[in-house]
Each structure stands twice: as structure tokens, then as C-alpha cells.
Amino acid sequence: MASDSTAGGAPDDMPVASSDSTGPEPTLETPQRVIEGLQSENAELQDKHLRAVAESQNIRRRAQQDIEKERKFGIERFARDVLSVADNLGRALSALPADLAALDPALRNVITGVQATERELLSVMERYGVSRIEAKGKPFNAEFHQAMMEIEDSSVPAGTVVQELIPGYLLAGRLLRAAMVGISKGGPQRAPEASNDA
Secondary structure, three states: OOOOOOOOOOOOOOOOOOOOOOOOOOOOOOHHHHHHHHHHHHHHHHHHHHHHHHHHHHHHHHHHHHHHHHHHHOOHHHHHHHHHHHHHHHHHHHOOOOOHHHOOHHHHHHHHHHHHHHHHHHHHHHHOOEEEEOOOOOEOOOOOEEEEEEEEOOOOOOOEEEEEEEOEEEEOOEEEEOEEEEEEEOOOOOOOOOOOOO
């Protein structure tokens, strides 16, 4: 038998598949589709970038607010503890006799020192944002005052603070401790506050 150039026994009229053709030819994207895809991807990346920048700014702003709040109110616990020292100095001074001139000169010097210590303590507290609430003679305000008792007094309008038992304090405008007060009763009703609406 003679050898055939078509070694598989395929008839001569049958086409032989070439090895470089693997199937249908891939479709090439049109330049317009490529541009649209890139524009879409660009818009998505730009949106992600803007969101990341906004989030970064928000984090920075919150951190700045936290730092500011800590700077203003970080001494709150310490300030509360120092109030008891101020209270004790105030009690000591309020227990003094009315006529200091009759006292021994050495004792008067001690009293002068205690008075100076109280003034210095209040000055330092003020420097760090701790201020005393002025209560006596003012209308009762539940935000800053705690009523401990009512005192019969017809000479002042009802609801006026006539006695301050324990002073109140603010820390940077925020209540640190309410003033414990005695308020008047039996006097005339307080006139309503005039509204500042213009």
C-alpha cells in the first residue's frame, strides 16, 4: 500500500484544520465602549476618593472637638474634689466671731492667713475655668440651685434665694455643683421676666 500524504486516511478533498484556529474570533470592543468603561471607573474612583477625604475631615474634626472638650472639662473630677477644700475654708471663716479685734494678735494672723489661702484658692480655680454661682438674692433657678428649705420672708418676692448653705460652681459654663439654697416663701409673687424678643 502506498503511503498517503494525508496520514490519517482522510480523503484529499476534506480540509485539514489548522492548529492556530481555536474557535470563533474574539470580538474587539469599540473605542467608545472602552472610553465609557474608563469614565465609569474614573467616576467610581473619584467618588471613593471624595468619600475618603470627607471621612478623614470628619475624623479630624471629631478629634479636634474631643481635644477641646478634654481641655475644658478634663479637670472636672479634680475640680469636684477641690470644692471640698474651698467649702472647709469657707466654713472655718464663717465660724469666726464678729469682733476680730478682741482676739489674740497671733490668732488674728492665723485668720488672715486662712483668708488669704481662701482667696488664692478661689483665684486659681477661676483661672482654670471654675467659677462660683452667685445665688443669694437671685430668683431660684433649678438649673443652678438646689432648694434645701423654704424660709418665711415676706420682704422679698417668693422664690428668691435668701440663704446659701453650700455654694455652687460652674466649670467653663457647665454646672459642676448646684448651689444648695434656702428660698423665700410668703412674699409677693415675682413679676414674670420680660421677654427679649424683638
